[in-house]
Amino acid sequence: MFEYALSVMIFLPILAGLLLLLCPVSKGAARAIGFIISVVILFIGIEIFLGFSGKSGMEYVEHHSWIPSLGVNYALGIDGISLLVLVAATFLFPMVFSVFKTKTKGFYGNLLLAQGAMIGAIAATDLILFYVFWEIMLLPIFFMIGIYGGEKRLPATLKLTIYTIAGSLLMLAALIYVGTSYHEQFGKWSFNIADLSALSLGGGFAVLAFLMFMVAFAIKIPLFPFHTWLPDGYTEAPTSATFVLSAIMAKIGVYGVIRFVIPVFEIEFTRFAVLFSLLGVAGMMYCGLAAIAQKDMKRMLAFSSASHMGIIALGVFCLNVQALAGSLFQIIAHATSTGVLFLFVGLMEERLENRDIDSLGGIAYRAPVFATFFAIAMLASVGLPGTSGFIGEFLIILGAIKFSSFIGFLAGTTLVIGVCYMLWMFQRVFFEKSKESTDSFADLTTGEILTFVPVILLIIGMGIFPQSFLEKIEPTAQQHIAQISAVSQSQVADTTVQNPGHNNHKN
Amino acid sequence: MHDFLSLLPLIIITAGAVLLMLLSTFEKTNVETASYISMGFYGVAFFVQLVIGCGPEVTIFDQTFNGMLVANNFSMAAGLVILGCGFFTSVSGHSYFKVNQFCTLEFYSIMMFASCGMILLTLAHELISAFIAIEIMSLAIYILVGYDRQNVKASEAILKYLMLGAFAGAFFTMGTALIFGAAGSTKFMAIAAALNMTGEISPLLLGGSFFILVALLFKVAAFPFHAWVIDVYDGAAAPVTGFMATALKTAAFALFANFLAMNNVMHSGWVTFLFYLAILTMFGGNLVAIGQDNIKRMLAASGIVHSGYLLIALVALNAEQFSGSVIAYYLAAYAVGTLGIFAALSYLSGEGERRADFADFKGLAKVHPYSAAAITVFLLSMAGIPPTAGFMGKFYIITSAFNEGQVTLAVLGVVSSILSMWYYLRLIINMYFHEATDTFEIQGTPLATAGTFALVFCVFAIALYPVVI
Numbered sequence: 015m016f017e018y019a020l021s022v023m024i025f026l027p028i029l030a031g032l033l034l035l036l037c038p039v040s041k042g043a044a045r046a047i048g049f050i051i052s053v054v055i056l057f058i059g060i061e062i063f064l065g066f067s068g069k070s071g072m073e074y075v076e077h078h079s080w081i082p083s084l085g086v087n088y089a090l091g092i093d094g095i096s097l098l099v100l101v102a103a104t105f106l107f108p109m110v111f112s113v114f115k116t117k118t119k120g121f122y123g124n125l126l127l128a129q130g131a132m133i134g135a136i137a138a139t140d141l142i143l144f145y146v147f148w149e150i151m152l153l154p155i156f157f158m159i160g161i162y163g164g165e166k167r168l169p170a171t172l173k174l175t176i177y178t179i180a181g182s183l184l185m186l187a188a189l190i191y192v193g194t195s196y197h198e199q200f201g202k203w204s205f206n207i208a209d210l211s212a213l214s215l216g217g218g219f220a221v222l223a224f225l226m227f228m229v230a231f232a233i234k235i236p237l238f239p240f241h242t243w244l245p246d247g248y249t250e251a252p253t254s255a256t257f258v259l260s261a262i263m264a265k266i267g268v269y270g271v272i273r274f275v276i277p278v279f280e281i282e283f284t285r286f287a288v289l290f291s292l293l294g295v296a297g298m299m300y301c302g303l304a305a306i307a308q309k310d311m312k313r314m315l316a317f318s319s320a321s322h323m324g325i326i327a328l329g330v331f332c333l334n335v336q337a338l339a340g341s342l343f344q345i346i347a348h349a350t351s352t353g354v355l356f357l358f359v360g361l362m363e364e365r366l367e368n369r370d371i372d373s374l375g376g377i378a379y380r381a382p383v384f385a386t387f388f389a390i391a392m393l394a395s396v397g398l399p400g401t402s403g404f405i406g407e408f409l410i411i412l413g414a415i416k417f418s419s420f421i422g423f424l425a426g427t428t429l430v431i432g433v434c435y436m437l438w439m440f441q442r443v444f445f446e447k448s449k450e451s452t453d454s455f456a457d458l459t460t461g462e463i464l465t466f467v468p469v470i471l472l473i474i475g476m477g478i479f480p481q482s483f484l485e486k487i488e489p490t491a492q493q494h495i496a497q498i499s500a501v502s503q504s505q506v507a508d509t510t511v512q513n514p515g516h517n518n519h520k521n
Numbered sequence: 522m523h524d525f526l527s528l529l530p531l532i533i534i535t536a537g538a539v540l541l542m543l544l545s546t547f548e549k550t551n552v553e554t555a556s557y558i559s560m561g562f563y564g565v566a567f568f569v570q571l572v573i574g575c576g577p578e579v580t581i582f583d584q585t586f587n588g589m590l591v592a593n594n595f596s597m598a599a600g601l602v603i604l605g606c607g608f609f610t611s612v613s614g615h616s617y618f619k620v621n622q623f624c625t626l627e628f629y630s631i632m633m634f635a636s637c638g639m640i641l642l643t644l645a646h647e648l649i650s651a652f653i654a655i656e657i658m659s660l661a662i663y664i665l666v667g668y669d670r671q672n673v674k675a676s677e678a679i680l681k682y683l684m685l686g687a688f689a690g691a692f693f694t695m696g697t698a699l700i701f702g703a704a705g706s707t708k709f710m711a712i713a714a715a716l717n718m719t720g721e722i723s724p725l726l727l728g729g730s731f732f733i734l735v736a737l738l739f740k741v742a743a744f745p746f747h748a749w750v751i752d753v754y755d756g757a758a759a760p761v762t763g764f765m766a767t768a769l770k771t772a773a774f775a776l777f778a779n780f781l782a783m784n785n786v787m788h789s790g791w792v793t794f795l796f797y798l799a800i801l802t803m804f805g806g807n808l809v810a811i812g813q814d815n816i817k818r819m820l821a822a823s824g825i826v827h828s829g830y831l832l833i834a835l836v837a838l839n840a841e842q843f844s845g846s847v848i849a850y851y852l853a854a855y856a857v858g859t860l861g862i863f864a865a866l867s868y869l870s871g872e873g874e875r876r877a878d879f880a881d882f883k884g885l886a887k888v889h890p891y892s893a894a895a896i897t898v899f900l901l902s903m904a905g906i907p908p909t910a911g912f913m914g915k916f917y918i919i920t921s922a923f924n925e926g927q928v929t930l931a932v933l934g935v936v937s938s939i940l941s942m943w944y945y946l947r948l949i950i951n952m953y954f955h956e957a958t959d960t961f962e963i964q965g966t967p968l969a970t971a972g973t974f975a976l977v978f979c980v981f982a983i984a985l986y987p988v989v990i
Binding site for chain 1: 891894901905906907908912915916917919920923924928931932934935936938939942943946950953954
């Protein structure tokens with residue numbers, strides 16, 4: 015039955031989403047359908063997670079020919095890299111459907127479409143197929159922000175859409191370049207990532223193509239300085255769209271780098287690693303400092319999310335197993351902490367119609383359960399030991415210090431900024447004097463508590479028993495790093511022999 | 522037998538055109554019947570073309586009329602696109618002319634004559650017959666553009682198009698004469714043989730082929746001969762514009778590709794020239810399109826950009842093993858998207874096409890969600906967003922460009938499609954993100970609506986089952 019599990023996970027939400035968009039369904043029914051579908055996907059996701067053996071290869075593979083003349087296949091598979099991203103994309107969706115009741119059916123339809131497309135992008139092992147899903151997943155977000163967003167939604171939508179489409183079209187050019195290079199070197203067409211990693215690219219075009227890929231993913235992550243669409247986009251988007259963007263879509267950017275850029279562009283990647291890891295640290299600092307200054311809670315979380323994406327990206331660029339495993343672990347930790355914080359802010363907004371930090375206060379006295387949950391997610395986000403965030407950040411910092419002690423030092427100290435803005439915000443919103451605006455704040459209902467309890471448990475569980483997750487990631491991470499260091503070392507040695515000054519200059 | 526078969530679709534369409542011309546003398550037959558008849562003939566011809574063209578052989582017949590016409594897979598595919606365009610134009614015309622009543626029976630007859638010229642053009646491998654085909658096509662199109670005699674804009678359009686088109690025709694004949702002087706023949710085979718003998722293009726041949734390229738560049742609205750297209754598309758009735766934008770471009774590009782692919786010497790002689798033209802066409806078209814407020818003018822300008830992409834495909838074609846599959850696929854993908862939008866405009870723009878600007882379509886999604894969704898699909902296809910036909914077309918073109926080492930062109934093509942996102946998204950934003958101020962009553966018959974949704978299906982069908990010929 016699980017032979018076609020991935021296809022089902024992709025196309026069930028897409029078909030259901032299209033049906034919701036095309037058929038006249040009532041709001042409640044649409045939400046119920048969405049919830050049921052997402053729960054079904056969740057169960058398949060759990061099954062895949064438990065059934066995943068972690069032997070550093072692709073599992074649940076599907077392979078059908080799509081465009082034979084160009085070697086494009088409908089190829090799906092899951093390995094240690096994509097597993098946790100997949101988990102993030104499946105575990106968190108039922109919450110969105112169960113928490114927010116006020117949206118129209120079009121919104122729920124788009125949400126399902128987004129889920130299907132994202133799972134498609136995560137599971138695709140063919141570059142063209144990946145690109146197709148990668149583009150499709152933007153469309154529902156475009157409509158969700160544009161139709162259901164806040165006051166300044168139009169500029170925000172346009173900025174986000176043009177920015178990301180520009181990035182992905184550049185990536186299209188780059189991936190076709192990779193495909194044609196493969197055709198030149200091996201005499202046949204293939205866009206399969208396993209084949210493409212055999213490619214040896216060099217010269218100016220390879221660097222250009224590498225940068226095009228990186229720009230596309232950097233925009234999605236978003237990596238400093240490609241983050242400017244993020245504050246507006248995250249703030250204006252309806253909360254569930256923000257949640258999707260921050261908890262899952264941003265991770266697909268990181269995932270794309272690990273899955274597609276590292277195996278194909280080993281040499282360019284090692285060459286530019288220092289630069290990109292510095293960008294990651296710069297993003298952490300800049301967005302963290304910006305978060306301190308924000309008055310709007312959602313905007314503050316937007317910057318905080320960007321800041322944390324910086325550390326995840328840093329883990330990818332450090333080129334060692336600890337950092338890579340840490341990044342993969344942090345992907346789901348970040349989704350469950352920062353992503354869930356967005357949902358909490360959405361709940362507050364629904365109840366109070368207000369997100370202004372200064373006008374809030376004393377919520378903890380009115381809603382102790384809500385405050386507790388919020389605190390746990392927030393502490394996980396700042397990386398308190400015993401929560402999921404600690405494990406990920408610890409591994410990344412460890413890897414960063416191994417990579418370069420300077421960058422490790424910078425990253426480690428920057429984490430303090432995160433603690434600053436989070437705790438200060440928490441103090442102002444949840445403690446201090448209770449204000450009139452928050453007097454009527456109702457605590458979580460039983461339904462909402464039941465929705466959030468699994469995530470809260472997951473946060474703590476991942477913090478205390480990280481091994482059950484790490485053991486699935488590490489074999490693939492090791493293999494990945496082994497591959498890249500083997501190729502790049504031999505290559506760097508070559509260039510050094512031929513042109514001694516060259517390597518130093520590049521670094 | 523075979524040569525007759527390969528011409529059968531052409532004969533069917535001609536028969537239909539003549540029949541309609543005769544029927545127009547009877548008062549009893551009305552315009553609706555005429556559109557049904559033309560749909561029928563287009564449908565039959567399309568089916569016949571499909572049956573003949575689906576065979577495994579690449580060249581179906583290359584000696585029709587002593588080598589003047591060559592039927593191969595490329596010409597078959599281009600012919601299919603043209604016949605499909607004719608069919609859907611009749612469909613949208615059926616609704617459009619219910620509201621805008623300036624149509625007579627001859628309209629459909631002339632449109633079918635135009636299609637005859639186009640199909641002949643896809644087959645032509647000889648300059649005189651190509652010229653005849655171009656003139657059959659152009660004369661018919663001139664009439665179609667100015668069909669609404671009461672409309673000042675249409676009269677302006679026809680005058681512009683006729684004058685400039687006449688110049689282009691003159692250039693073509695001039696070129697033919699020069700080439701005949703140089704090569705001693707007007708057949709592509711003979712010209713190619715003459716080129717192979719010398720191994721380079723002689724000055725006389727260079728001049729002749731330059732004139733022919735000028736005429737063709739005019740027909741496909743490439744830079745710097747693109748200025749006419751905006752006003753002409755704007756002035757013509759929506760179904761006619763759709764027909765011109767798709768079928769005419771297909772026919773012209775078919776001849777263009779056949780002419781360039783005649784042999785390697787010819788192609789490599791013009792590559793650099795076409796390289797710069799492709800870049801200028803793409804970016805010039807984009808600059809024009811970004812400034813437009815009227816949807817038809819925007820589509821005209823975006824048509825220029827698409828000509829630029831097709832020029833990339835022409836630069837990157839391989840004259841040794843020319844199959845034309847990339848060009849034919851892109852033409853088909855472009856045709857379904859453009860025809861779809863014009864079919865939707867046919868029933869949405871109302872009497873006298875009063876809804877024509879971006880702002881007029883504000884809030885369409887609130888009133889007609891399905892129509893708005895269909896237009897969105899067409900726009901996304903033209904913008905090249907997966908999983909639509911337009912994406913696959915762009916993918917093939919960029920792949921072929923990389924494969925022939927035209928990296929600059931491929932990258933610039935991508936940059937140009939980033940620019941074009943702006944005006945495609947603009948219409949989507951107007952339709953979805955604003956409140957409706959108009960009631961958008963749909964007049965006319967539901968046929969155009971049905972045609973629009975059939976084309977939505979085609980957009981996905983072509984994309985997901987890409988039959989690369």
